[in-house]
Amino acid sequence: MNTAKRQKQRKVLLMGKSGAGKSSMRSIVFSNYVAKDVRRLGATIDVEHSNIKFMGNLMLNLWDCGGQDGFVENYLTHQRNHVFGSVAVLIFVFDIESREFQADVISYSNIIRALSECSPGAKVFVLIHKMDLVQARLRAQLFEERAEYIRSASEGFRDTVDFFPTSIWDQSLYKAWTQIIYFLIPNAGTIEALLQQLAEVIDARELILYERTTCLMVTHVTRGTEGENPFTDRFERISSILKTHKQSMAKHTGIPAGSANFAEMQIKTGRFMFFITRLTENTNLAASIPPSEQVFNAARVNILLVRPKFAELDVASKPRPGIQQAFTHSAESEGRERERGDTHPSIIFQHLVPEWVALHMGYI
Amino acid sequence: MDSSHRPLSATSQHSIASERHFDQADASQAGSSRLKPGAQLTLMRYLQDLPDADVPPSPVPPRYHTGRLPNSKADDGKPRLLLMGQRRSGKSSISSVVFHKLPPSETLYIETTTRIKKESMHSFMDFQVWDLPGHLDYFDPAFDVDNIFEEIGALIWVIDAQDEYLDAIMRLNMTILNLQQSYPNINVEVFVHKVDGLSEDYKSDTFRDIIQRVQDELSDNGYENAPVSFYQTSIYDHSIFEAFSKVIQKLIPQLPTLEALLNSLCSTCQIEKAYLFDIMSKIYIATDTSPTDIGSYEICSDYIDVVIDVSEIYGWDRPVENGNSEIAETGNNDAESLITMERKGNNYLYLREINKYLALICLMGDDSPAEKKAVIDYNVGVFQAALKQVFPRAEREGPPTVTEE
Numbered sequence: 001m002n003t004a005k006r007q008k009q010r011k012v013l014l015m016g017k018s019g020a021g022k023s024s025m026r027s028i029v030f031s032n033y034v035a036k037d038v039r040r041l042g043a044t045i046d047v048e049h050s051n052i053k054f055m056g057n058l059m060l061n062l063w064d065c066g067g068q069d070g071f072v073e074n075y076l077t078h079q080r081n082h083v084f085g086s087v088a089v090l091i092f093v094f095d096i097e098s099r100e101f102q103a104d105v106i107s108y109s110n111i112i113r114a115l116s117e118c119s120p121g122a123k124v125f126v127l128i129h130k131m132d133l134v135q136a137r138l139r140a141q142l143f144e145e146r147a148e149y150i151r152s153a154s155e156g157f158r159d160t161v162d163f164f165p166t167s168i169w170d171q172s173l174y175k176a177w178t179q180i181i182y183f184l185i186p187n188a189g190t191i192e193a194l195l196q197q198l199a200e201v202i203d204a205r206e207l208i209l210y211e212r213t214t215c216l217m218v219t220h221v222t223r224g225t226e227g228e229n230p231f232t233d234r235f236e237r238i239s240s241i242l243k244t245h246k247q248s249m250a251k252h253t254g255i256p257a258g259s260a261n262f263a264e265m266q267i268k269t270g271r272f273m274f275f276i277t278r279l280t281e282n283t284n285l286a287a288s289i290p291p292s293e294q295v296f297n298a299a300r301v302n303i304l305l306v307r308p309k310f311a312e313l314d315v316a317s318k319p320r321p322g323i324q325q326a327f328t329h330s331a332e333s334e335g336r337e338r339e340r341g342d343t344h345p346s347i348i349f350q351h352l353v354p355e356w357v358a359l360h361m362g363y364i
Numbered sequence: 365m366d367s368s369h370r371p372l373s374a375t376s377q378h379s380i381a382s383e384r385h386f387d388q389a390d391a392s393q394a395g396s397s398r399l400k401p402g403a404q405l406t407l408m409r410y411l412q413d414l415p416d417a418d419v420p421p422s423p424v425p426p427r428y429h430t431g432r433l434p435n436s437k438a439d440d441g442k443p444r445l446l447l448m449g450q451r452r453s454g455k456s457s458i459s460s461v462v463f464h465k466l467p468p469s470e471t472l473y474i475e476t477t478t479r480i481k482k483e484s485m486h487s488f489m490d491f492q493v494w495d496l497p498g499h500l501d502y503f504d505p506a507f508d509v510d511n512i513f514e515e516i517g518a519l520i521w522v523i524d525a526q527d528e529y530l531d532a533i534m535r536l537n538m539t540i541l542n543l544q545q546s547y548p549n550i551n552v553e554v555f556v557h558k559v560d561g562l563s564e565d566y567k568s569d570t571f572r573d574i575i576q577r578v579q580d581e582l583s584d585n586g587y588e589n590a591p592v593s594f595y596q597t598s599i600y601d602h603s604i605f606e607a608f609s610k611v612i613q614k615l616i617p618q619l620p621t622l623e624a625l626l627n628s629l630c631s632t633c634q635i636e637k638a639y640l641f642d643i644m645s646k647i648y649i650a651t652d653t654s655p656t657d658i659g660s661y662e663i664c665s666d667y668i669d670v671v672i673d674v675s676e677i678y679g680w681d682r683p684v685e686n687g688n689s690e691i692a693e694t695g696n697n698d699a700e701s702l703i704t705m706e707r708k709g710n711n712y713l714y715l716r717e718i719n720k721y722l723a724l725i726c727l728m729g730d731d732s733p734a735e736k737k738a739v740i741d742y743n744v745g746v747f748q749a750a751l752k753q754v755f756p757r758a759e760r761e762g763p764p765t766v767t768e769e
Contacts, residue, residue, distance in 0.1 A: 205678075225682055234677045241673045248666035249705070252659040262703050267671055269699040269717075272678040288678050 009051075009059045010184050011086055015111055016093030017104050018043065018067035021129045021168065025093070026050070026064050028168055029177050029214055034247055035168045046071055047083070053282060054211055054218075058185055072107060076114055084111075084118035089180060091125045094146065097133050101146070109153045116156040124161040125180055126150055132167040139165065171236035178217045178236065188219055191313060195221045198306055202299035205272070208235060208286040209279065212261060215242040218283060226288065238286060242276070268296070277303060280310045443491040443517030443615050448539065450532045451476065451498035453524040454557045454599070459483065459495050461599045462608055463645060468599045480512075488642045488649065488721035489616065491517065503542050513543060517615045518551040525570050525596075526558045533574065537581045544587060552592040553611050554578065560598035571596055602662045609647045609661075618754050622650035625754075629747050630654070630726075633740045635714075637727040639664050643672070644721070664725040667713050671701050699723075702737070716744050718751060 014022045024038035030052055044066035052060040065075060065083070075083045092111065098104055115122055128146055131139055147163040154161045164176035182188060191209065198221075199207045205226040209218040217235045231237065250260040266275040272288055273296045279285040285303060289295050447455040457471035463485060481495040494512075496502065502512060513519075521539070523532045536554065543550055556574055559567050575594050582590045595607035613619050626638045630652045637660050640650045646665045699717040712728040724744060 228682075229677070230680055231677045237673065237677060241670055245666060245670045248663060252663045260705075262705050265670075265701070265703045267674050267699065267701040269675055269679060271682070274674055274678055 009061045010088040011061045011063065012180075012184070013083070013087050013090045013115075014062060014064045014093070015072075015090065016067050016127075016129075017095060017098065017107065018069075020067060020093040020095040020098070022067065022093050023048070023064055024168055025127075025129070025166070025173060026062065028173065029216065030062070032213075032243075032247065032250070038168065043068065046074075052214070054181065054185070060184065072111075076110055080114055081118055084114045087115060087119040087122045089123050089125060089184060090115055091127060091180065093127045093129050094150070096128050096130050096142065096146070101149075105150060105153050108150065109155065112153075112155055112157060120156065123183060124154065124157045125176070126161055126163045127166045127176055128163065129166050131165045131172065132169045171233055171240050174216060174236040174239040175233065177214075178239070181211070181216050182219065185218060187313060191310075192219050192221065194306075194309065194313065195219065198302070199223055202287070202289065202302050203295055204287045204289045204299060206286075206288040208238065210239065210242065210276075210284045210286060212278075212282050212284055215239045215246070242284075266296075275300065279303065279307060280313075283310070443489070445491060445493045445611070446512070446516050446519045447493065447495045447522060448502075448519060449498055449522035449555075449557075450524065450527075450535070453498060453522045453527070453532065455495050455498070455522050456481070457599055458522065458555070458557070458597075458604060459493050462604060462647075463493060471599060485645065487644050488719075489612070491612075491615075502539075510546075513547055513550070516547070516550055518553055518611050519543070520553045520555060520611065522555045522557050523574060524558050525556045525567070525574075526561050529570075529574060530577075533577050533581070537578060537585070540582065540590060540592065541585055541587060544590075550591075551611070551614050552590070553607075554592060554594045555597045555604075555607055556594060557597050559596045559603075560600045567596065602658060602665060605646055605665065606658060606661055608645075609649070612647055613649060616649060619650060621754050622751075623653050625747055625750050626650060626652040629743055633726075633736065633743050634729070635726045635740075636660075636729045639725045640718070641665075641668060641723045641725055642721055643668060643717075643723050649722070660727050663713070663727065667701075667703070667715060667725060668723065671699065671715055675699060714740065716748075718748055722751075 014026060016022050023041050023044050024033075027033035027038055027041060028035060030050065044064055046066055048064040048066075050060075050062045050064070052062060054060055063083070065071065090111070092108055094101075094104055094108075112124070115124070126147070128143055131143070134142055143163070143165045150163070151158055151161060162179070164172070164179065166172045166176050185191070195207050195209060198204070200223075204221075205224060206220065206222045206229075208220040210216065211218055216239060220235055222229075245262075246260050249262075250256060253260065262276075264275060264277045267273070268291070270291055273291050274286070274288050275296070276284050276286040277300070287299055287303070289299055447459060449455055454471075456474050456477050457468075459481075460466040460471060460474060461468055463483060477495055477497045479497065482492060483495070484490065484492045496512075519539070521532075521536045523529050523536070536552075540552055554574070556571050559571075562570065571594065578592060578594075579590070582588075582592070593610075595603075595610070597604045597607045616622070622640060626640065629635065630638050635652075637654060637656070638652050639648045639661070641648050641664065646668060648661065648664075699715070701713075701715040703713040705712065714726040714728060716724045718724050724747070726740075
């Protein structure tokens with residue numbers, strides 16, 4: 001499992017019936033579209049490929065497959081090996097409003113069969129899309145029914161397939177994609193461990209790691225009472241807040257949305273302090289900390305110091321020489337001597353703790 | 365109303381957020397801890413009051429309004445904004461979008477207003493908005509004209525720019541001429557509405573034509589230099605908020621002082637543009653006198669959404685931690701925020717909560733706020749103190765535990 005995840009490029013198939021909302025979804029998540037902009041999208045012809053760089057070593061190779069019957073036929077026959085070979089994740093989108101649900105499921109089974117033939121180790125996510133069109137009180141039930149039915153048609157993937165209700169008009173889209181991304185990240189465990197340590201050091205209530213361009217959450221660490229935060233969907237909410245802000249900045253300043261990134265955002269109130277800052281080339285770190293200026297400043301300094309450590313994680317799965325280079329590079333740029341071998345994350349924190357204490361004292 | 369039909373725009377985000385929150389709060393805490401008396405009034409506290417905005421949260425009469433009315437007899441009356449115009453010109457849509465944060469796309473489903481709808485806004489300045497149905501003739505002796513027009517601060521006349529507007533202009537002029545005799549001080553504000561659907565050229569032609577016709581007809585009737593202002597508005601962008609801002613500003617007698625204060629703040633700290641916002645309605649009550657462009661207003665207004673949304677998420681009532689949370693929480697009462705952009709030459713944004721209702725938002729240019737933050741903080745503090753002198757009654761309420769005189 002782990003070795004399979006080490007692959008740099010991960011092939012993700014996005015499939016589903018024509019008009020189900022595959023390309024709309026992709027444009028919103030990856031191309032800075034606003035939900036209402038997707039009206040401009042036309043039908044996808046054949047397959048549209050896009051490469052999305054995530055956390056340095058994860059490269060998503062997204063295949064947005066046009067869903068018209070003719071194309072699907074072609075995928076299943078002539079291009080069977082080409083399309084379904086070495087797939088890491090299949091995302092299948094069902095339109096909840098579809099009138100031919102049975103036919104959709106048959107098409108789904110065909111695709112599942114081809115997938116289990118060519119890449120049996122793949123993971124399947126099923127998104128039941130356009131949930132906003134269903135009355136709120138019927139949603140959960142309808143979703144369960146459909147999910148059960150689709151599961152029974154999932155053959156070899158019956159036990160591993162995951163279902164999400166989604167809509168481009170609320171945060172559910174981000175929720176589903178966050179899970180998908182989390183599955184794809186090769187070293188999620190290491191990142192989490194490192195974040196956990198960082199959180200302890202800076203006394204953060206919560207740390208959330210976001211990917212920069214998509215604003216999707218990579219992972220998060222929650223400590224203490226913050227676990228009782230009544231907003232259980234806060235990660236997706238922040239994703240969409242950040243995204244909206246980015247679009248607003250882009251719109252009114254005339255910068256392309258791709259580069260309208262902020263370097264840092266701080267919000268301080270009497271109940272919490274919150275800031276988002278760059279962590280690595282592709283990630284932003286959001287931190288919620290107790291309302292105290294000295295903790296705030298210490299946290300910022302510590303995050304600045306820990307950056308190289310996370311940058312190393314990014315390149316950790318590169319071939320050996322790359323690691324050596326990266327280490328030399330980061331050690332130089334950091335300007336402090338560190339042994340080559342100290343790959344264990346805790347060591348840098350041991351360096352950090354005294355500084356943090358000193359800073360803390362300085363402010364008192 | 366089904367919240368997930370709403371677009372992911374900044375404002376609707378906000379409304380989704382607050383609705384959800386209330387569902388959860390009601391379910392999990394049964395509303396008890398939400399009203400905890402020890403809670404302090406910061407952005408999120410304020411936000412939680414939002415749905416109760418029509419009704420002041422306490423039985424104590426509100427003490428925050430500062431506006432004086434040109435026509436008001438009693439000084440405790442709230443300024444009244446009258447929304448008038450032909451039927452289907454967009455009056456109810458305007459009031460829902462501006463004061464109830466209804467997503468513009470949902471205004472399609474608003475039903476025709478058949479009776480006078482009165483809404484009071486409890487905010488920095490308390491005012492009432494009266495939505496008057498378009499099909500009635502208010503100068504019919506059956507109506508109590510005095511009761512309607514007596515205390516008004518401004519008369520907002522909405523004209524549908526996409527429709528035949530000659531009738532509307534005729535009625536507008538009739539209204540102005542009728543009012544002129546008894547209430548000569550009323551500000552008449554004409555909103556040339558629904559301009560979003562018009563092409564750029566056609567828009568300005570229509571706008572000019574309407575101004576021309578109104579002024580000509582008024583002067584034909586012997587009323588020169590009528591106090592009538594014109595705005596191009598649409599609920600699909602921020603123009604309606606900007607127009608409302610200007611209407612409200614006319615009702616604030618301290619406006620010149622505020623502007624002077626903001627001007628000096630701007631020149632001292634090299635701020636490009638500073639706005640004093642009413643947080644809830646996102647109307648700005650003052651800005652410095654440098655030229656305004658709608659873009660900077662929109663940035664600031666969207667920025668407030670970001671701050672409010674994040675504040676809502678992390679500003680929940682935490683259980684008391686080891687008994688010391690009380691002390692920790694008194695540290696920094698006013699919300700404060702800063703955004704620095706990645707690329708050089710881009711704007712920096714700075715937000716500071718001034719009192720329960722107002723926030724100062726500054727757009728800053730190339731100079732790095734990292735080095736100047738202390739200077740800005742200090743000067744904003746001075747500004748805050750000055751504002752307290754200008755609005756002695758708008759002062760922030762102390763924690764409820766402190767007894768008041």
